[in-house]
Amino acid sequence: MRIGILTGGGDCPGLNAVIRAVVRTANGRYGDSIVGFRDGWRGLLEDRKVQIQNDDRVDRLLAKGGTMLGTARVNPDKLQAGIEQIKQTLDDNGVECLIPIGGEGTLTAARWLSDEGVPVIGVPKTIDNDIACTDVTFGHDTALSIATEAIDRLHTTAESHQRVMLVEVMGRHAGWIAMNAGMASGAHLTLVPEEPFDVDRVCRMIKRRFQHGDSHFICVVAEGASPDPASMTLREGGIDEFGHKIFTGVAQQLGAEIERRIGKEVRTTVLGHIQRGGAPTSYDRILATRFGVHAAEAAHAGESGKMVALHGTRIDLVPLDEATKELKRVPEERLREAAAFFG
Ligand SMILES: Nc1ncnc2c1ncn2[C@@H]1O[C@H](COP(=O)(O)OP(=O)(O)OP(=O)(O)O)[C@@H](O)[C@H]1O
Ligand SMILES: O=P(O)(O)OC[C@H]1O[C@](O)(CO)[C@@H](O)[C@@H]1O
Numbered sequence: 637m638r639i640g641i642l643t644g645g646g647d648c649p650g651l652n653a654v655i656r657a658v659v660r661t662a663n664g665r666y667g668d669s670i671v672g673f674r675d676g677w678r679g680l681l682e683d684r685k686v687q688i689q690n691d692d693r694v695d696r697l698l699a700k701g702g703t704m705l706g707t708a709r710v711n712p713d714k715l716q717a718g719i720e721q722i723k724q725t726l727d728d729n730g731v732e733c734l735i736p737i738g739g740e741g742t743l744t745a746a747r748w749l750s751d752e753g754v755p756v757i758g759v760p761k762t763i764d765n766d767i768a769c770t771d772v773t774f775g776h777d778t779a780l781s782i783a784t785e786a787i788d789r790l791h792t793t794a795e796s797h798q799r800v801m802l803v804e805v806m807g808r809h810a811g812w813i814a815m816n817a818g819m820a821s822g823a824h825l826t827l828v829p830e831e832p833f834d835v836d837r838v839c840r841m842i843k844r845r846f847q848h849g850d851s852h853f854i855c856v857v858a859e860g861a862s863p864d865p866a867s868m869t870l871r872e873g874g875i876d877e878f879g880h881k882i883f884t885g886v887a888q889q890l891g892a893e894i895e896r897r898i899g900k901e902v903r904t905t906v907l908g909h910i911q912r913g914g915a916p917t918s919y920d921r922i923l924a925t926r927f928g929v930h931a932a933e934a935a936h937a938g939e940s941g942k943m944v945a946l947h948g949t950r951i952d953l954v955p956l957d958e959a960t961k962e963l964k965r966v967p968e969e970r971l972r973e974a975a976a977f978f979g
């Protein structure tokens with residue numbers, strides 16, 4: 637059998653571990669050959685590929701961050717217009733099943749292809765952990781560890797200067813990184829995209845904490861968090877060529893507003909792409925590896941239109957249709973748990 641593989645959307649620690657596991661399983665167990673397409677869907681539109689051998693080089697990918705195949709975003713309209721080209725490239729390369737590894741965008745495109753009759757098995761990735769139908773995506777644990785360590789460090793410098801520290805973490809539509817990192821590092825407030833925040837309430841919490849004699853205030857802010865429009869207006873950034881909202885720095889703007897309203901000294905740290913770079917944690921290496929093994933097995937078993945998913949400790953197959961219907965946001969009860977430590 638011949639399997640195609642690609643990585644799409646933002647990179648994420650563990651992508652290489654999936655590629656390695658697909659190759660080791662499909663080739664080692666069944667003698668399948670694997671062709672990798674470069675730079676996400678773009679590689680399929682432009683027929684840019686690499687034959688991936690089951691060799692030492694691939695074996696050493698386990699702990700390496702990033703993706704050996706490269707990744708890219710493609711305007712969804714251009715992608716749709718190129719669907720015949722993609723099918724042609726797959727035919728020309730004798731691909732019998734495609735394994736796209738990506739977030740909700742990549743997996744939505746995978747679903748289109750599957751609807752067009754192309755055998756596809758998706759693998760969910762994203763540090764944001766916002767893919768439905770799977771308990772967790774690989775990459776999240778690594779990003780969380782990096783964010784937690786950073787916030788741990790901010791505690792000591794904030795205490796020394798009696799400052800308010802705002803830490804902006806990734807999380808475009810969902811606040812999983814913010815909420816989990818906030819809880820793991822003992823932050824005093826976490827702001828997430830799921831709930832608009834009220835600036836006056838944030839200011840009241842800060843004032844109260846200092847009035848009680850506490851010496852610092854740490855607030856984790858997801859990049860996609862936004863204020864209640866009645867309480868503050870964020871700068872507009874517009875939409876990029878791939879259809880994504882351009883963020884204008886919510887933490888920085890909130891920090892300026894806090895200083896203006898209550899005169900407290902604020903410092904803002906934006907963790908940015910540091911959260912996505914470097915080696916995956918052992919948890920992510922294992923999850924990515926298990927996803928890769930199961931994706932290869934599913935492809936070989938003739939499954940299609942499915943995504944591998946973690947349920948408890950088991951890896952299952954779920955319909956791509958279900959997985960791409962809506963994003964997995966932080967539910968109310970998790971926000972309530974986190975709120976027990978606010979203030
Ligand atoms: N709604 C959509 N329908 C079809 N294809 C899409 C859609 N959204 C995105 N895509 C395609 O999938 C590619 C990857 O999507 P996107 O940039 O959102 O990354 P992703 O896979 O969701 O990962 P990330 O977690 O970084 O967002 C896009 O560049 C585009 O080609
Ligand atoms: O690498 P880029 O294109 O700046 O994308 C950043 C986005 O990708 C993610 O890391 C993953 O979806 C988001 O958290 C973030 O908003």
Ligand SMILES: [Mg+2]
Binds near residue numbers: 739742
């Ligand atoms: Mg996306």
